[in-house]
Amino acid sequence: MTDLLIHSMSEFSDLILAGLTLAGARHIVEIGAEHGGMSRRLAAHVGEAGGRLTCIDPAPSPTFSAWAAGRPEVTHLARQSLEILDDLTGIDAWLIDGDHNWYTVFHELAAIERASRRDGTPLLAFLHDVGWPAGRRDQYYDPERIPAAFRRPHDWDGGATLGEPRLVPGRGFRGMGAFAFAVEEGGPRNGVRTAVDDFLAGALAEGRDYAFASIPAVFGLGVVFALDAPWSRALADLLLPFHDNALLRRLEENRLRNYLRVIALQDEAAARREAVGLAAS
Numbered sequence: 682m683t684d685l686l687i688h689s690m691s692e693f694s695d696l697i698l699a700g701l702t703l704a705g706a707r708h709i710v711e712i713g714a715e716h717g718g719m720s721r722r723l724a725a726h727v728g729e730a731g732g733r734l735t736c737i738d739p740a741p742s743p744t745f746s747a748w749a750a751g752r753p754e755v756t757h758l759a760r761q762s763l764e765i766l767d768d769l770t771g772i773d774a775w776l777i778d779g780d781h782n783w784y785t786v787f788h789e790l791a792a793i794e795r796a797s798r799r800d801g802t803p804l805l806a807f808l809h810d811v812g813w814p815a816g817r818r819d820q821y822y823d824p825e826r827i828p829a830a831f832r833r834p835h836d837w838d839g840g841a842t843l844g845e846p847r848l849v850p851g852r853g854f855r856g857m858g859a860f861a862f863a864v865e866e867g868g869p870r871n872g873v874r875t876a877v878d879d880f881l882a883g884a885l886a887e888g889r890d891y892a893f894a895s896i897p898a899v900f901g902l903g904v905v906f907a908l909d910a911p912w913s914r915a916l917a918d919l920l921l922p923f924h925d926n927a928l929l930r931r932l933e934e935n936r937l938r939n940y941l942r943v944i945a946l947q948d949e950a951a952a953r954r955e956a957v958g959l960a961a962s
């Protein structure tokens with residue numbers, strides 16, 4: 682993704698770190714490190730708190746791997762999250778920013794809840810991409826890893842555009858070979874936000890009620906946390922001004938429309954270059 686568009690979870694780091702401090706979180710798991718933008722902030726936090734950071738990512742950038750190898754407070758597990766989450770113990774807080782699809786995120790939340798109940802630690806999870814484009818549309822780094830019953834019809838080349846539920850061939854916001862998107866937006870078991878909604882509804886049906894805050898900026902940050910945690914009121918006070926904030930929502934929509942326009946201009950320039958190349962050959 683081009684640097685023209687801010688996209689990292691680290692854009693929320695002031696808020697996330699303030700939340701981790703309020704919750705006294707020392708042992709933190711980050712799912713999806715990529716270049717380590719957020720990992721570096723988290724490592725500084727756990728370093729000061731005397732804790733440890735575990736980053737799960739099967740294919741981070743070499744820069745991240747080299748950085749993590751030199752940090753005693755950081756462990757990198759080059760695994761898929763769902764293979765390993767049940768083995769982790771004593772975790773105070775979780776950041777979820779790996780494979781952005783319903784199956785993965787729903788089961789990550791389920792595993793995190795199992796861990797928090799097993800260990801007696803109140804659940805605290807920050808999730809990226811609860812907004813557009815992956816909030817209501819599955820994104821797959823490797824579709825074959827998702828069981829067929831949960832894998833939606835998908836496309837590597839079609840792009841997402843605002844207000845159009847179907848992917849548009851060769852246009853719009855797309856993975857350029859890095860990931861595929863579900864062809865259709867919306868409907869059951871589709872997207873990160875739907876996974877959160879279904880997790881919360883399932884827990885509530887069994888008598889476990891969690892708080893959820895949604896911050897509509899930079900692809901959307903969700904925060905799920907235990908209502909009965911000693912720090913839950915303080916965390917709610919921190920998040921409330923941002924939760925579903927209408928001005929942030931408006932700014933995000935404007936940012937996305939402008940970015941889609943940039944992609945359209947880049948596509949037009951590429952088509953012109955190809956036409957000139959064809960004419961010259």
Ligand SMILES: C[S@@+](CC[C@H](N)C(=O)[O-])C[C@H]1O[C@@H](n2cnc3c(N)ncnc32)[C@H](O)[C@@H]1O
Nearest residue numbers: 689690691713715718738740761762778779780
């Ligand atoms: C969007 S990037 C993470 C960005 C990073 N959190 C940030 O804010 O700068 C997603 C990362 O998740 C990793 N990933 C994909 N599937 C995963 C999985 N099942 N478990 C853990 N990580 C996964 C990818 O390799 C990629 O590096």
